[in-house]
Amino acid sequence: MDQPxxxxxxxxxxxxxxxxxAVLGVGDDCALLAPGAGMQLAVAADMLVEGRHFFAGxxxxxxxxxxLAVNLSDLAAMGAQPWAFLLALALxxxxxxxxxxxxAGMFALADAHGIELVGGDTTRGPRNLCIxxxxxxxxxxxxxxxxxxxxxxxxxxxxxxxxxxxxxxxRGEWRIAGFDAALRARLERPTPRVAxxxxxxxxxxxxxxxxxxxxxxxxxxxRASGVGAEVDVDAIPASAPLAAQPSAxxxxxxxxxxxxxxxxxxxxxxxxDAVLRAADAAATPVACIGRIDAAPGLRLRDAAGAAxxxxxxxxxxxxxx
Amino acid sequence: MDQPxxxxxxxxxxxxxxxxxAVLGVGDDCALLAPGAGMQLAVAADMLVEGRHFFAGxxxxxxxxxxLAVNLSDLAAMGAQPWAFLLALALxxxxxxxxxxxxAGMFALADAHGIELVGGDTTRGPRNLCIxxxxxxxxxxxxxxxxxxxxxxxxxxxxxxxxxxxxxxxRGEWRIAGFDAALRARLERPTPRVAxxxxxxxxxxxxxxxxxxxxxxxxxxxRASGVGAEVDVDAIPASAPLAAQPSAxxxxxxxxxxxxxxxxxxxxxxxxDAVLRAADAAATPVACIGRIDAAPGLRLRDAAGAAxxxxxxxxxxxxxx
Numbered sequence: 210m211d212q213p214x215x216x217x218x219x220x221x222x223x224x225x226x227x228x229x230x231a232v233l234g235v236g237d238d239c240a241l242l243a244p245g246a247g248m249q250l251a252v253a254a255d256m257l258v259e260g261r262h263f264f265a266g267x268x269x270x271x272x273x274x275x276x277l278a279v280n281l282s283d284l285a286a287m288g289a290q291p292w293a294f295l296l297a298l299a300l301x302x303x304x305x306x307x308x309x310x311x312x313a314g315m316f317a318l319a320d321a322h323g324i325e326l327v328g329g330d331t332t333r334g335p336r337n338l339c340i341x342x343x344x345x346x347x348x349x350x351x352x353x354x355x356x357x358x359x360x361x362x363x364x365x366x367x368x369x370x371x372x373x374x375x376x377x378x379x380r381g382e383w384r385i386a387g388f389d390a391a392l393r394a395r396l397e398r399p400t401p402r403v404a405x406x407x408x409x410x411x412x413x414x415x416x417x418x419x420x421x422x423x424x425x426x427x428x429x430x431x432r433a434s435g436v437g438a439e440v441d442v443d444a445i446p447a448s449a450p451l452a453a454q455p456s457a458x459x460x461x462x463x464x465x466x467x468x469x470x471x472x473x474x475x476x477x478x479x480x481x482d483a484v485l486r487a488a489d490a491a492a493t494p495v496a497c498i499g500r501i502d503a504a505p506g507l508r509l510r511d512a513a514g515a516a517x518x519x520x521x522x523x524x525x526x527x528x529x530x
Numbered sequence: 531m532d533q534p535x536x537x538x539x540x541x542x543x544x545x546x547x548x549x550x551x552a553v554l555g556v557g558d559d560c561a562l563l564a565p566g567a568g569m570q571l572a573v574a575a576d577m578l579v580e581g582r583h584f585f586a587g588x589x590x591x592x593x594x595x596x597x598l599a600v601n602l603s604d605l606a607a608m609g610a611q612p613w614a615f616l617l618a619l620a621l622x623x624x625x626x627x628x629x630x631x632x633x634a635g636m637f638a639l640a641d642a643h644g645i646e647l648v649g650g651d652t653t654r655g656p657r658n659l660c661i662x663x664x665x666x667x668x669x670x671x672x673x674x675x676x677x678x679x680x681x682x683x684x685x686x687x688x689x690x691x692x693x694x695x696x697x698x699x700x701r702g703e704w705r706i707a708g709f710d711a712a713l714r715a716r717l718e719r720p721t722p723r724v725a726x727x728x729x730x731x732x733x734x735x736x737x738x739x740x741x742x743x744x745x746x747x748x749x750x751x752x753r754a755s756g757v758g759a760e761v762d763v764d765a766i767p768a769s770a771p772l773a774a775q776p777s778a779x780x781x782x783x784x785x786x787x788x789x790x791x792x793x794x795x796x797x798x799x800x801x802x803d804a805v806l807r808a809a810d811a812a813a814t815p816v817a818c819i820g821r822i823d824a825a826p827g828l829r830l831r832d833a834a835g836a837a838x839x840x841x842x843x844x845x846x847x848x849x850x851x
């Protein structure tokens with residue numbers, strides 16, 4: 210594959226497509242976008258650094274997917290409709306096959322969500338991917354993390370812990386039976402829960418995506434809302450490979466493992482049926498894993514109702530009262 | 531100065547201030563912003579990499595200023611009103627004094643433009659600053675780079691070339707008389723020409739900011755607009771230190787030097803007085819340095835009207851017809 214001749218050739222070859230929704234896309238000093246009448250803008254940025262967020266040598270197509278997926282997950286956690294994104298990219302070299310695979314992975318996910326790349330930057334440097342996403346939502350309908358209320362039920366989508374289980378296998382921390390492409394994809398090609406976030410508008414109170422670990426992210430939500438929670442740790446759904454682990458490892462992956470990009474959300478108890486209908490409409494499994502209390506702090510119980518006092522890694526960030 | 535205890539402490543200490551214009555600022559999955567009725571959104575991202583865009587050991591306060599300034603310059607070149615920004619930051623360590631100075635430099639410029647930090651990301655890694663800016667402007671009023679027309683006059687703000695002159699001094703390429711803090715600031719603390727961009731709405735046709743070098747950036751504008759230009763190279767205003775250089779070095783700095791963040795723009799000849807009034811209102815000097823022709827390509831002339839045939843570094847990116 211012939212190599213790009215310079216920055217502008219690189220942008221033209223791999224990152225420029227005709228503008229669709231945008232008034233003006235890639236190629237000017239700024240992109241121009243026309244928000245819908247009465248719509249609010251949701252905006253977030255995530256940076257992925259080689260050696261920190263992904264291994265050197267990671268499949269570039271998977272990386273293109275993941276770099277955009279982690280940003281779409283922030284929109285999902287707000288209940289926003291994805292709209293457009295910008296990519297700032299530092300690369301050690303302009304390698305044509307890497308760029309072709311990376312952009313293919315990124316655009317495949319972008320197309321699946323009907324959004325377009327409208328701008329960004331390309332520069333030489335240690336590999337670093339910074340994506341900014343823009344979404345829209347009707348004013349007042351965002352799923353904010355400060356909106357949990359005592360009495361709410363606590364829900365999670367999917368099977369959190371899979372990404373951590375796959376990471377441990379790839380790092381050589383453990384060797385598990387049944388490690389396959391599907392489990393690896395949970396780490397390398399996470400599914401942003403955009404459809405669920407949209408379906409939960411007007412149903413859920415608060416939401417956050419699980420990026421740093423379930424308990425750590427729950428801690429952010431509880432502190433922002435000024436409430437506490439009780440979590441039934443055995444109610445957290447486990448995938449088959451996770452269910453097959455020793456319970457200490459399973460719980461550690463489920464409670465403290467990051468990179469899942471599942472949605473953790475609260476909804477009033479009387480909205481239980483509406484939550485299940487939203488999950489069904491979004492074709493995304495959800496489970497009720499606890500409840501929100503007025504008393505600050507986080508209480509963990511097993512299926513027998515016994516209190517757990519283990520400390521989980523990401524839980525350290527959460528100060529007990 | 532005591533060091534931040536972790537990512538969230540770092541964000542709270544140096545990068546969280548109460549939301550002002552934003553519906554929701556730093557601290558949730560996304561920031562929420564409410565665009566004005568009938569307004570379009572202008573958005574751009576720039577990434578600065580240590581060792582490439584700035585020296586290791588650069589004054590962090592100046593760096594905080596510059597990281598935001600280069601982004602504001604993109605809004606200026608579009609004629610957009612700055613609104614908000616996001617910062618994604620990779621740092622080798624969480625050094626309190628570096629962070630305090632960096633954030634002070636960044637927020638001083640943000641405050642001068644009445645804009646606020648609404649989100650971003652913080653991670654460990656080789657030092658890398660990625661800022662995304664958002665601006666607003668009335669629909670249809672953007673100063674696009676594809677809007678130059680044959681017969682337009684070509685204008686530039688300020689004294690381009692100063693940043694390259696200062697860079698050469700700091701790199702040891704030359705030692706110049708009169709190197710002082712003011713000249714160094716032209717490289718390290720560029721002034722985004724936001725007020726000029728706003729004043730030129732409805733007056734200028736096309737605009738671009740000079741980041742890669744005057745001729746290189748002019749080339750982008752000409753190609754986008756499908757026109758050519760004649761530039762009177764001796765009409766480009768020079769600062770006192772630049773005017774004191776041998777003419778070959780002066781021209782090289784003026785025509786090929788990057789990092790100036792001046793505005794290069796075109797306006798109809800009969801808008802000459804309106805351009806001068808806009809510059810006056812924005813307290814920003816401007817000079818007419820040439821004209822736009824229907825014939826593609828770029829023709830350089832000196833004060834005597836003689837054609838110049840030198841090739842300037844950034845000019846290589848521009849394909850002659």
